[in-house]
Amino acid sequence: MAPLIRWLTAVLLLACATQAVGDSIEIRDFDSPVQKERYRDLTSSMRCPLCENQAIGDSDAPISGDMRDRVYTLLQDGQSDTEIINHMVDRFGEYILYNPRLESRTYLLWGIPVALLLGGGVLVVLVVRARRNASTASLSASERDRLDKLINRKRSP
Structure with a gap:
């Protein structure tokens, strides 16, 4: 009896698998x-x-x-x-x-990436210019004296 049940189970599983493959x-x-x-x-x-x-x-x-x-x-x-x-x-x-x-309803959808890219480029240019200008600015006489005092204080024991 047990081999018959195993055989029927195997046949049913095979039939189900065949049906599932056939559907897809x-x-x-x-x-x-x-x-x-x-x-x-x-x-x-x-x-x-x-x-x-x-x-x-x-x-x-x-x-x-x-x-x-x-x-x-x-x-x-x-x-x-x-x-x-x-x-x-x-x-x-x-x-x-x-x-x-690309329609009037989707301009914003298509425009946001372009706007972000352009905005990021402008921001990078502004930051680079600001750093360049900050590094090339010369010190005033009072700032230079203060800097010399700080440097000399660090050198003296």
């Missing part, structure tokens, strides 16, 4: 290697709405599967990458794009 593999037929590469690029450039920071090409979420199917269908219909991206953005929103478009 999608087979797509492409007309050319270029079209296959376009599909790979498009599915890696769009974010899964459910998984947040995972591309639809890597996600196992059902909505990502639907999105991949739609991208494949649009590719087969002969649409350009821009048309496919516009279609997907119209359907799922700007959130799916890893690189948001």
Whole structure:
């Protein structure tokens, strides 16, 4: 009886594993290697709405599967990458794009890094100039006398 139970358990585990592997593999037929590469690029450039920071090409979420199917269908219909991206953005929103478009709504998003870089450059220039000017400034007569007294006091025992 025990060998029969072990055998049934092994068969059930094998069936479950086969089903799990079969669910995660999608087979797509492409007309050319270029079209296959376009599909790979498009599915890696769009974010899964459910998984947040995972591309639809890597996600196992059902909505990502639907999105991949739609991208494949649009590719087969002969649409350009821009048309496919516009279609997907119209359907799922700007959130799916890893690189948001440069629009009036995103000027601040694109402008902050540039502004920080320019501000940092200006700050470095100002600090360097201030240090240069501070090091080249000569001492007044009273400051020089005070410095000489301090130096002489340190030398004398």
